[in-house]
Amino acid sequence: DAGVIQSPRHEVTEMGQEVTLRCKPISGHDYLFWYRQTMMRGLELLIYFNNNVPIDDSGMPEDRFSAKMPNASFSTLKIQPSEPRDSAVYFCASSDQPGTESNYGYTFGSGTRLTVV
């Protein structure tokens, strides 16, 4: 398996533009997570899905952020309109069902470095 795949790796956009980040989880993983990483706030959970259904979106900073998971192999995180303070590295991660000894922990994607100018 190629692991969790995120695209793009880097994104530079102007303030006010829409940004869409993409994630392909590991095949068979039932949980998908979106994290944001900044120096000031560390790793913050934004939202997570179980079987394509959003379970907890309490970490989504505001209405400008939205996430979808239309099927088991694809998820998007959208920011509209983007602002400079959204600049961060956005990680997607996936994991097995509870109790699966092989991978109780997450597997992270390589991340998308977003810069909003």
Added chain:
Amino acid sequence: GENVEQHPSTLSVQEGDSAVIKCTYSDSASNYFPWYKQELGKRPQLIIDIRSNVGEKKDQRIAVTLNKTAKHFSLHITETQPEDSAVYFCAASKGTSYGKLTFGQGTILTVHP
């Protein structure tokens, strides 16, 4: 919600020395505690984890200890090497909200040759 505090924020050691990073958590219902290593510009990677029914776990040069009563857990790295230099994150989660990890702020470990 859960709150995880991690100390120290930076740690500098000489090659061959031991390094210890400590975390405390607030929610007594948390039962899973992983540690991640993140090298510069790369993804966090799981290096070791421990469940609440175990007090200690070891994997070669790294070990994790858990004190449920005090609600703290620690990462121990022995015989440190320059390639151990990275940011280390602890995390905690509850079985009822499986997979929802709360991360500590991270420790920048530098191992000097």
